[in-house]
Amino acid sequence: MLIAALVTAALFGVVFLTREPRYRTPRRLGIGTTVSVAAAAAVPGTMGPCGFADESTPVDHVLFFALMLTSSWIALIVTRAIFDRSDGASPDTSAMTGEIRSGGFRTKPWVPWLLLSPTLVILIVFLYTPAVQTFTLGTKLARLGAPNSIDVCLSNFSELLIVDPVRLVAYPLVAVAAVYATSWWRRATSKETWSHRLAEVASTLSVLGIFVALWAIFSPGGDGQVAYRPVYVTTLIITIGTVATGMIGGLAIAYLAFRNIRGGGVYRTLLIWPYAISPTVAGILFFMIFDPTAGIFQYLAEVWFGVDVPNYRESAILAQAAIILASGWKILGYNILFYLAGLQTVPTSQVEAAVIDGASAWQRFTKIVLPSLSPITFFLLVTNLTYAFFEIYATIDFMTKGAPAGKTSVAIYEIIRVGVNNGDLGRGAAQSVLLFVAVIGVTLWQFRTSGERVTYGGAT
Amino acid sequence: MAGLQVGVQKKGIVRGRQWPFHLALSASVLVIAFPLLYATLIATQTNAEIFSFKFTPGSALASNFDDVWVKREFSRAMWNSLQQSLWVTVGKTVLSLLAGLAFVYFKFRAKWLVFFFVLVTLMMPTEVMILAMFRLVSGFGWQDTMASITLPFIASATGAFLFRQHFANMPVELLEASQIDGATPFTFLTRVLIPLSWNIIGALFVIQFVYTWNMFLWPSLIIRDDSAQVVQVAMQTLLNFGGALTFGPLMLAAIIASIPPALVFVLMQKPFMSGFVTAQDK
Numbered sequence: 001m002l003i004a005a006l007v008t009a010a011l012f013g014v015v016f017l018t019r020e021p022r023y024r025t026p027r028r029l030g031i032g033t034t035v036s037v038a039a040a041a042a043v044p045g046t047m048g049p050c051g052f053a054d055e056s057t058p059v060d061h062v063l064f065f066a067l068m069l070t071s072s073w074i075a076l077i078v079t080r081a082i083f084d085r086s087d088g089a090s091p092d093t094s095a096m097t098g099e100i101r102s103g104g105f106r107t108k109p110w111v112p113w114l115l116l117s118p119t120l121v122i123l124i125v126f127l128y129t130p131a132v133q134t135f136t137l138g139t140k141l142a143r144l145g146a147p148n149s150i151d152v153c154l155s156n157f158s159e160l161l162i163v164d165p166v167r168l169v170a171y172p173l174v175a176v177a178a179v180y181a182t183s184w185w186r187r188a189t190s191k192e193t194w195s196h197r198l199a200e201v202a203s204t205l206s207v208l209g210i211f212v213a214l215w216a217i218f219s220p221g222g223d224g225q226v227a228y229r230p231v232y233v234t235t236l237i238i239t240i241g242t243v244a245t246g247m248i249g250g251l252a253i254a255y256l257a258f259r260n261i262r263g264g265g266v267y268r269t270l271l272i273w274p275y276a277i278s279p280t281v282a283g284i285l286f287f288m289i290f291d292p293t294a295g296i297f298q299y300l301a302e303v304w305f306g307v308d309v310p311n312y313r314e315s316a317i318l319a320q321a322a323i324i325l326a327s328g329w330k331i332l333g334y335n336i337l338f339y340l341a342g343l344q345t346v347p348t349s350q351v352e353a354a355v356i357d358g359a360s361a362w363q364r365f366t367k368i369v370l371p372s373l374s375p376i377t378f379f380l381l382v383t384n385l386t387y388a389f390f391e392i393y394a395t396i397d398f399m400t401k402g403a404p405a406g407k408t409s410v411a412i413y414e415i416i417r418v419g420v421n422n423g424d425l426g427r428g429a430a431q432s433v434l435l436f437v438a439v440i441g442v443t444l445w446q447f448r449t450s451g452e453r454v455t456y457g458g459a460t
Numbered sequence: 461m462a463g464l465q466v467g468v469q470k471k472g473i474v475r476g477r478q479w480p481f482h483l484a485l486s487a488s489v490l491v492i493a494f495p496l497l498y499a500t501l502i503a504t505q506t507n508a509e510i511f512s513f514k515f516t517p518g519s520a521l522a523s524n525f526d527d528v529w530v531k532r533e534f535s536r537a538m539w540n541s542l543q544q545s546l547w548v549t550v551g552k553t554v555l556s557l558l559a560g561l562a563f564v565y566f567k568f569r570a571k572w573l574v575f576f577f578v579l580v581t582l583m584m585p586t587e588v589m590i591l592a593m594f595r596l597v598s599g600f601g602w603q604d605t606m607a608s609i610t611l612p613f614i615a616s617a618t619g620a621f622l623f624r625q626h627f628a629n630m631p632v633e634l635l636e637a638s639q640i641d642g643a644t645p646f647t648f649l650t651r652v653l654i655p656l657s658w659n660i661i662g663a664l665f666v667i668q669f670v671y672t673w674n675m676f677l678w679p680s681l682i683i684r685d686d687s688a689q690v691v692q693v694a695m696q697t698l699l700n701f702g703g704a705l706t707f708g709p710l711m712l713a714a715i716i717a718s719i720p721p722a723l724v725f726v727l728m729q730k731p732f733m734s735g736f737v738t739a740q741d742k
Contacts, residue, residue: 104565104635112566114559115645116574122555122615123577126593127584133592240726253488259484260480265698270489275495278674280692284714285495288502294510294522294707296498332492341733390587392691396677398699412587412677419591420681436588443583 001052002044004064006334009040009072016076023083032079039075040068049152058165059158067154110319134242134436137429141176144423156430160228162219172189175213211236226427235410237320238327245328246384247377250335258343268340279391283398286326290399312400315409319400322437323408325394326399335380342376343369382446389435412433496715500577503712525707528698534713542720543595544609544690545672552668553661560623561649581617587677594681596737606687609678615684619664626660627653635694663735666728670721691717 012034017023023032038158043064050056051064105111137396138156142149162168182203189196210339214232221227257267274282290297292311301307312318346369370377394401400418402409409417412435502510505518526535562568563575586593592611602608630653638648654661676692677700684698695717698710725732 001512073549104567105639107566107569107633107645111645112562112568112571115562119559119578119615119620121573122611123581126596126612126615127581127586127589130592130596131584133596134589136593151699194575196627253492256484256488259481261481263482267489268730271485271492273722273725275490276670276725277718278676278692278721280674281496281714281718284710285499285694288499288711289495291707294507298512299513304725321603329492329495337660348482365562390585390677393587397676397698415591416677416681425591425595432588432591438598439585439588440583 015194035071039071099353140426142425171213175209180208241324242327243384246331254339272333272337279394282397499711527709537691541690547610547674549668556619559620563624564627580693604688659735662731
């Protein structure tokens with residue numbers, strides 16, 4: 001099995017490099033394949049071939065295999081970058097790092113290193129080290145406060161997934177294939193035709209397919225597995241709810257407030273102040289509002305509408321709605337602030353031309369304002385996602401503590417519950433790796449998309 | 461408070477009647493302010509007054525304040541948070557300035573590699589590695605120390621890139637003129653770059669101060685001793701005061717804890733807005 005994995009890694013290296021002609025020299029293919037195999041072999045080399053051991057499950061095999069290929073993939077990307085550099089095909093790095101043309105100070109060569117050393121030391125000790133340790137901790141059975149730990153290979157990871165290895169492999173492959181196929185279809189059809197529009201819809205749907213595939217491969221519990229599917233669903237609901245509430249609300253209010261009316265500056269200041277409020281305080285304020293016995297929400301619902309609202313902490317929908325409302329409220333000021341700045345870049349001439357052409361207010365908003373805001377919308381989408389992934393922890397801790405039955409326990413809350421409250425560092429670290437992968441995914445998507453899909457036209 | 465006038469020029473002039481906008485904006489302001497206004501009311505009341513839903517200022521503001529500030533020693537938590545926020549803010553600014561200087565004004569081998577090394581940390585938020593970091597920092601024996609809640613956060617890719625971007629947009633003549641005058645890198649930084657970067661420094665100050673002051677998860681793990689605790693976590697102890705939940709002190713604590721970041725935000729709005737427009741120019 002180990003041999004099969006290494007052969008696959010070699011094939012993967014060849015396929016990866018032959019996609020572009022400039023890597024198709026025997027020397028480069030040779031180097032690439034060697035690097036690919038070596039990187040794959042590094043996985044069993046460092047942790048032992050434990051994933052293929054007799055006592056491991058089929059899911060362990062799949063994960064170990066995937067880990068080896070991921071290692072190859074990363075090594076190949078680095079190798080390709082080095083090839084590009086030696087070709088001079090990569091963009092000028094001095095422009096990227098912002099170096100000035102005149103060459104700068106001529107001093108002893110260690111001076112820049114001295115200037116960078118505090119930053120590099122902190123990044124190595126407090127970011128890179130724990131990042132690597134998060135992965136290694138995920139392969140261990142480690143208890144909080146206990147000095148020793150036992151290697152458990154990938155079982156902390158595999159117990160989060162479904163038991164059936166065939167479906168585990170098939171679902172993600174189908175989803176990824178669908179994304180590639182539809183984006184190829186979109187590029188193959190010419191614009192303004194029906195098949196192109198259809199392809200665009202299919203392409204969007206295929207991205208949703210990734211989320212469905214993830215839902216399908218996380219274990220619903222049972223069979224000795226950890227029920228991670230509910231955590232995934234809760235995280236999706238609360239993240240999407242928070243980001244949507246914060247961004248739509250922020251845009252709507254900013255669109256009202258950027259106008260040049262009397263007292264506009266006062267309104268703007270009174271609208272953005274929640275930026276300075278902490279997620280903890282947001283949690284406390286809404287904890288008070290929604291309190292089942294003392295809160296004003298229940299009181300007014302009963303006095304005004306005669307509705308007896310049940311305790312929000314005992315109903316999944318109400319608890320999630322309360323968290324979304326509190327965290328959406330807190331991020332509102334931040335979004336308004338950025339949208340106000342962004343609205344200043346909307347080209348006035350186009351808006352005025354549209355008014356003359358008789359476009360309705362709604363048409364002006366959707367056809368001119370929204371497209372020219374897309375860079376800032378995209379930036380906010382990423383920062384709001386990060387907020388909803390992590391900062392929300394304090395809000396949840398004050399309002400529901402994950403209740404009822406984990407329905408508000410999002411990924412980061414679950415990590416602390418498992419890793420700290422239950423003292424199971426290894427399992428908590430394994431869940432951290434999942435969140436880590438999600439963050440890397442969002443960041444890579446950000447790097448790829450910025451400048452590609454967002455409009456910069458007119459926003460000079 | 462005039463900071464948000466930035467760039468409000470003549471765009472979006474309202475044609476026709478203005479009152480619908482005033483109405484909608486006032487409503488938005490009220491909806492956004494409601495949680496805080498309500499908390500202010502509760503902060504003045506006793507539990508009995510809260511449960512009878514009186515919507516007039518209550519009688520307990522002084523005693524609630526005494527509970528929070530003196531009995532629960534909230535003043536000490538505020539002081540801890542202030543120290544933490546200032547250390548992180550100042551440290552991050554200094555380190556970012558030095559890194560920006562090295563990236564823009566020096567040539568050295570493997571610079572692109574160092575650049576990527578810093579860039580990659582953008583996708584490494586502390587939260588995803590918090591358990592490993594907890595083990596690591598506990599291993600240093602740093603529990604309950606100021607170092608544990610400041611040092612890990614004083615370097616950042618965001619800050620370094622902010623100054624790199626700003627310096628790169630400065631005219632080359634600045635450096636040439638300074639070099640003719642015999643400036644060393646250090647004097648160039650202190651005499652030329654810093655005086656030209658106050659807007660960016662101000663913007664970074666606001667962002668970092670608010671970020672550090674509002675930190676919750678990490679201090680809640682690494683600080684266990686009440687006397688070393690920061691405000692955001694100290695509020696948790698107010699959830700249970702004298703055996704039962706008293707809402708008044710809790711709301712008052714939430715309000716007090718929000719004053720410093722709000723003050724920094726409002727007082728520094730002007731450099732913040734202009735600095736952050738520069739930061740957005742990317």
